[in-house]
Amino acid sequence: MKKTLILTITLLFAVFAFSQEKKEKQYKLPEVNIKTPDGQTFNTMNISNNGKPVIISFWATWCTNCVKELNSISEVYGDWQKETGVKLVAVSIDDARNSSKVMPFVNGRNWDYEVYLDVNKDFYRAMHVGNVPFTILLNGKGEIVWQHTSYEEGGEVQLFDLVKKLAAGQDIN
Amino acid sequence: MKKFTRYFYLMFLFILPEFIFAQDIISSGQVHGDFQLDAQNYQPDKDLGITDSTINGKKLGMNAYMNLIYTNGNFTAGVRFESYMKPLNGFDNRYEGSGFPYRFLNYKKDELDITVGNFYEQFGNGLIFRTYQEWNLGYDNSLDGVRVKYNPFKGVSIKGIIGTQRYYWDKYTTNSRGIVRGVDAEFNLNDMVKGGDACKTKVILGGSVVSKYQKDDPSFKYKLPENVSAFAGRLNISRGKVSLMSEYAYKINDPTAVNNYIYRDGQALLVSASYSKKGLGITLTGKRIDNMSFKSSRTELTQPLDINFLPPISKQYSYTLSSMYPYVSQPNGEMGMEGTVEYFIKKGTFLGGKNGTNISLNYTKVNAIDKQKINDTTDVNERGTKGYKSDFFTLGKNRYYEDFSVEIAHNFGKKFKAVVSYMSLAYNIQVLQGHDTTDMVYANIGIADLTYKFNTKNSLRLELQYLTKLNANLKNISHFPFLEMQVENPKQDYGNWTMATLEYDIAPKWFFAVSDQFNTNISEEKKESGGKELNYYNLAAGYNLKTTRISLSYGRSREGLLCVGGVCRDVPASNGFTLSISSSF
Numbered sequence: 231m232k233k234t235l236i237l238t239i240t241l242l243f244a245v246f247a248f249s250q251e252k253k254e255k256q257y258k259l260p261e262v263n264i265k266t267p268d269g270q271t272f273n274t275m276n277i278s279n280n281g282k283p284v285i286i287s288f289w290a291t292w293c294t295n296c297v298k299e300l301n302s303i304s305e306v307y308g309d310w311q312k313e314t315g316v317k318l319v320a321v322s323i324d325d326a327r328n329s330s331k332v333m334p335f336v337n338g339r340n341w342d343y344e345v346y347l348d349v350n351k352d353f354y355r356a357m358h359v360g361n362v363p364f365t366i367l368l369n370g371k372g373e374i375v376w377q378h379t380s381y382e383e384g385g386e387v388q389l390f391d392l393v394k395k396l397a398a399g400q401d402i403n
Numbered sequence: 404m405k406k407f408t409r410y411f412y413l414m415f416l417f418i419l420p421e422f423i424f425a426q427d428i429i430s431s432g433q434v435h436g437d438f439q440l441d442a443q444n445y446q447p448d449k450d451l452g453i454t455d456s457t458i459n460g461k462k463l464g465m466n467a468y469m470n471l472i473y474t475n476g477n478f479t480a481g482v483r484f485e486s487y488m489k490p491l492n493g494f495d496n497r498y499e500g501s502g503f504p505y506r507f508l509n510y511k512k513d514e515l516d517i518t519v520g521n522f523y524e525q526f527g528n529g530l531i532f533r534t535y536q537e538w539n540l541g542y543d544n545s546l547d548g549v550r551v552k553y554n555p556f557k558g559v560s561i562k563g564i565i566g567t568q569r570y571y572w573d574k575y576t577t578n579s580r581g582i583v584r585g586v587d588a589e590f591n592l593n594d595m596v597k598g599g600d601a602c603k604t605k606v607i608l609g610g611s612v613v614s615k616y617q618k619d620d621p622s623f624k625y626k627l628p629e630n631v632s633a634f635a636g637r638l639n640i641s642r643g644k645v646s647l648m649s650e651y652a653y654k655i656n657d658p659t660a661v662n663n664y665i666y667r668d669g670q671a672l673l674v675s676a677s678y679s680k681k682g683l684g685i686t687l688t689g690k691r692i693d694n695m696s697f698k699s700s701r702t703e704l705t706q707p708l709d710i711n712f713l714p715p716i717s718k719q720y721s722y723t724l725s726s727m728y729p730y731v732s733q734p735n736g737e738m739g740m741e742g743t744v745e746y747f748i749k750k751g752t753f754l755g756g757k758n759g760t761n762i763s764l765n766y767t768k769v770n771a772i773d774k775q776k777i778n779d780t781t782d783v784n785e786r787g788t789k790g791y792k793s794d795f796f797t798l799g800k801n802r803y804y805e806d807f808s809v810e811i812a813h814n815f816g817k818k819f820k821a822v823v824s825y826m827s828l829a830y831n832i833q834v835l836q837g838h839d840t841t842d843m844v845y846a847n848i849g850i851a852d853l854t855y856k857f858n859t860k861n862s863l864r865l866e867l868q869y870l871t872k873l874n875a876n877l878k879n880i881s882h883f884p885f886l887e888m889q890v891e892n893p894k895q896d897y898g899n900w901t902m903a904t905l906e907y908d909i910a911p912k913w914f915f916a917v918s919d920q921f922n923t924n925i926s927e928e929k930k931e932s933g934g935k936e937l938n939y940y941n942l943a944a945g946y947n948l949k950t951t952r953i954s955l956s957y958g959r960s961r962e963g964l965l966c967v968g969g970v971c972r973d974v975p976a977s978n979g980f981t982l983s984i985s986s987s988f
Binding site for chain 2: 325355359
């Protein structure tokens with residue numbers, strides 16, 4: 231009898247411990263120093279958008295699919311912002327070969343994004359990016375709620391569907 | 404026995420809460436990681452010169468890794484497992500095997516950041532120090548040791564590093580390679596000076612010292628410096644639309660296999676000025692490199708053990724044929740400039756159309772540096788001497804690289820998008836790729852990348868590329884190769900190339916692609932060494948789900964950068980199946 235009791239308690243504990251494991255944890259951006267285009271140090275913890283969703287896009291000037299994706303979004307970015315208040319943060323992984331060309335590149339395409347330079351891929355490594363383009367979605371609390379690798383033509387439509395849900399306070403997972 | 408069981412349960416009861424308590428600490432921690440696997444099967448292909456004997460039993464190559472990083476509060480720990488069974492063709496065979504070449508512990512609190520183990524770091528533009536990793540190229544020069552970063556005052560950041568570099572799987576043993584140590588300090592004047600934030604002109608100053616220690620080699624005739632120091636200073640100024648970036652580096656004499664053991668000091672200068680505002684961006688970059696190879700082993704001639712990074716300044720092209728002749732930095736000496744103009748034609752104008760049009764222009768020219776004999780009896784770059792004299796401002800006669808390109812991107816309404824480009828280049832294949840020829844490669848390249856969207860999910864992409872060779876004679880040095888039209892020897896390297904790719908995308912998950920490229924007018928010397936005029940067909944399909952991507956392809960690959968369906972990769976010549984899986988969590 232005693233044994234059964236002990237067993238039951240043990241089991242209960244185990245279940246409790248297990249259930250704790252299962253609880254989904256939301257995580258936030260790690261603390262990594264990257265640079266603004268004019269060379270100022272910027273901590274990635276400070277990426278925020280006043281409670282509105284944020285799209286973080288890892289890209290490079292030499293990556294044709296990244297440029298296509300950012301061009302496609304650029305055409306509708308004004309509408310996206312009006313509708314949801316979303317902000318796109320474009321993190322360039324161009325190294326010293328291209329880092330001084332990034333801002334002229336962005337301006338020459340009329341992009342309205344917030345741009346940062348991750349010249350030695352410190353943020354890229356911390357976010358486990360692997361290959362560009364790579365897209366991360368943050369909800370209004372700054373929690374990472376969705377990540378996606380590569381870009382296929384039209385992929386921005388699905389991305390905006392998710393942004394709209396986030397802006398409406400819905401869970402996208 | 405019964406008694407034992409009871410004690411066991413009691414013990415369990417005691418231990419469990421401890422676990423749950425410990426879980427509080429553990430549950431505030433996070434584990435994340437990423438994984439990639441690339442496997443390729445190698446099939447014989449007579450036309451590519453691949454036979455059962457050249458395959459030599461290696462029917463499969465596979466490279467894979469997984470990174471795991473654990474973070475908890477101020478503490479971070481990470482490992483990377485790598486496996487090469489056997490290494491994919493084009494990767495160094497010394498990678499064969501499995502293990503943990505990368506592991507670190509990091510503690511960060513307030514203004515202090517300490518890392519022990521392996522780390523990647525860069526001082527300034529990397530002219531005297533940069534460690535980094537490019538998985539797809541098999542490049543990893545990480546330092547294994549200690550790094551401390553500290554910000555003593557607002558606007559001041561200091562980094563110190565010490566360690567030894569990765570050399571395939573070889574553990575560091577006494578004197579097996581050099582020890583690298585260095586310090587970097589950066590001063591953000593606007594943050595340091597009171598009221599500097601309000602100043603529109605932003606000034607950042609930086610300086611670094613890096614030194615390597617490697618024991619003298621008694622088997623060598625001359626005395627070799629055991630401690631080689633390098634110094635660099637940088638200045639960035641920006642004000643509104645204008646910015647200037649500059650860095651100068653100096654290295655004391657460092658006789659190595661790369662510079663043929665000359666006792667000459669090295670130097671590097673990189674200057675870049677840019678002007679940019681909405682719709683327009685202009686960049687001008689200048690570079691001069693003189694004897695600046697900096698490796699932690701004197702005898703290493705190839706990729707590993709680079710301490711510094713000398714950025715190439717030419718445009719980084721990404722289409723298959725435009726990236727066929729990429730520029731490679733020449734650490735023993737090069738001098739060049741690059742100019743880029745990016746322009747956006749506004750929406751609603753005749754040329755801008757409904758969505759606007761982007762035009763990119765680029766021009767690059769890189770030559771050798773001027774090298775003169777130090778005296779009448781010594782040859783230029785003679786081993787064991789001071790090497791040569793060089794006038795800082797004189798451009799060397801030997802042209803290494805010159806290109807001009809224009810790219811136009813325009814979306815015609817919502818259905819049809821086009822990116823078209825033209826490029827003309829002169830390429831010193833003898834210097835840049837070590838080919839046994841004095842002929843330059845002159846190529847004109849035209850590319851059209853056309854996408855048609857059926858709806859928001861389905862699209863078809865057609866990519867057409869053409870590369871044709873022009874006049875080849877080193878003596879005919881023109882400043883603008885694209886203007887030089889007389890054809891003396893049109894048969895250069897692998898000749899002219901034509902390529903077509905058809906890709907069907909179902910966003911955001913699927914892509915299917917079929918492509919072919921073929922060459923004509925192959926050069927006599929390539930023919931003699933077994934080169935052929937061939938078709939390189941390829942079939943590919945891929946699937947993405949969130950952070951996971953799986954792709955499979957079959958066909959011939961020419962050596963070069965392959966970009967299909969979202970990702971680019973460096974591929975060596977082969978025939979067979981290729982499978983790639985990547986994911987992060």
